[in-house]
Amino acid sequence: DTVALIEQRLYQLGNREVSSQMVGEMAMEALAKIDQVAYVRFASVYKSFNDVSEFTQAIATLPPNKRG
Numbered sequence: 001d002t003v004a005l006i007e008q009r010l011y012q013l014g015n016r017e018v019s020s021q022m023v024g025e026m027a028m029e030a031l032a033k034i035d036q037v038a039y040v041r042f043a044s045v046y047k048s049f050n051d052v053s054e055f056t057q058a059i060a061t062l063p064p065n066k067r068g
Helices: 002-013 020-034 036-046 052-060
Strands: none
Touching: 002 020, 020 036, 036 052
16 A cells, blocks of 8 residues: 555654655655556645646656556
8 A cells, every 4th residue: 555655654764753745755756656647636736836837847757657
């Protein structure tokens, strides 16, 4: 489960507190690997895109689509 993996990574850091930015970045990283549409949707809100160029940059950073 992706959420459990993120939680485990956060616990491994050993910090009593973590920033929401760190959690958001971990969520984006995980989404990029498992669901590219969900990644773009999350990123568009999380990063507060102001124009199309920011949107296309986010798409360009996605790993190649795995087909199989």
